[in-house]
Amino acid sequence: MTDALLLDPPTQALLIQAVAERRDREAFGQLFRYFAPRVKSYLLRLGAEDGLAEEIAQEAMVAVWRKAASFDPAQASVSTWVFTIARNKRIDGLRRLRRPELDPEDPALQPEARPAADRLLDASEREERLRRALNTLPEEQAEVIRLAFFEDKAHAAIASETDLPLGTVKSRLRLALTRLRRALAADGMDQA
Amino acid sequence: MTSHCAPDEMLLAYAAGWLDEPLSLVVESQAALNPESRKRLAAYEAIGGVLLDELPPAPLCREAIDRTLPRLDQAAEQAVPHRPAGTAPCGCGSRPRDGLPLPASLRRLVGSDLAALPWKWRMPGLSEVVLQVGGGQRVSLVRIAPGRRAPRHSHRGHEIALVLAGAFQDGTETYGAGDLQISDGTVDHEPRAIGDRPCICLTVLDAAVRLTGPFGRLLNPFIRG
Ligand SMILES: [Zn+2]
Ligand SMILES: [Zn+2]
Secondary structure, X not given: OOOOOOOOHHHHHHHHHHHHHHOOHHHHHHHHHHHHHHHHHHHHHOOOOHHHHHHHHHHHHHHHHHHHHHOOOOOOOHXXXXXXXXXXXXXXXXXXXXXXXXXXXXXXXXXXXXXXXXXXXXXXXXXXXXXXXXXXXXHHHHHHXXXXXXXXXXXXXHHHHHXXXXXXXXXXXXXXXXXXXXXXXXXXXXXX | OOOOOOOHHHHHHHHHOOOOHHHHHHHHHHHHHOHHHHHHHHHHHHHXXXXXXXXXXXXXXXXXXXXXHHHHHOOOOOOOOOOOOOXXXXXXXXXXXXXXXXXXXXXXXXXXXXXXXXXXXXXXXEEEEEOOOOOOOEEEEEEEOOOOEOOOEEEOOOEEEEEEEOEEEEOOEEEEOOOEEEEOOOOOEOOEEEOOOOEEEEEEEOOOEEEOOOOHHHHHHHOOO
């Protein structure tokens, strides 16, 4: 088993399908080898100590196994889905209240006015566009996104870490977010 | 244009997993009630997915997979298959009218029967239930009777109001179910419930309100977080 294993999004989706439909342990093993070390890396970045990060990563992967049938490729790519599961597992550990998944059967869920045509577009295609946008951001903007996302940093803390004025951090973050949203806007993700 | 969605910073913080509990409740509730806000949140979560893919893998404990595999069989919890694409949720095509149905996050806290909650009278036409949510903020459900106003006030900190049912008007702006308003010390307002039903909001205050109307100044000492 190698940590260098790479899985492209279509393969990830096929593996999830194999887990959902056939309870395929081999497929799960591949997903585990790809995602568990990344989930652990994410948790370490958020400040979890090694043992806890390991434990939550395993728990998150067990949840992936359990919930595989509820994975909806129209809503999110596999990596986004795994990311939200891991994030919620971590928060469950921090809080009194369990975080509910956004329940598709929640009777309060208000449907979209027009079932968007972009729904037909696979979420992984949308996210491919997002990935390209993220990779073409000026490094300084990509950096504030990463800091804002993974390092639990208030804007002020990012400012002191990067030796930048707070206003600069905020405007870089805003620029970056605008670009990323624009990348998604082509299919109506956001008009703002 | 006011979008009535949670601001980007809040959605990003939620997506990243470090928004505090009161504001998480607001984001989750709005995501259920407001498709636009749900879409924006999904975009931020997708950023998380992309970043996760690109993180350098951290070395795992050598027995990690061997310790995980046996746990799969204990995984009794059955996953609910997702609804086929394009179908509407069961019979929930309209906006909530009587405050029901509540978003799942709120139902966990208060149950589904709003009428059964211990509403506390605050002033004519306005009652409140304070919710037990971690964090230093005051989190409540506020109910304003049709046509009644909240007393004119401003804020020492921030106020977030998410409309769960009914609607209110503030100045020229109208907020209906699923809309969110953020106010701070720069506003001096008296939101008014409009329509023929009570307006019920989830509110989060990070500091006490400051009543500014003629009677408000007298009441001020009694309105304490
Ligand atoms: Zn329903
Ligand atoms: Zn106010």
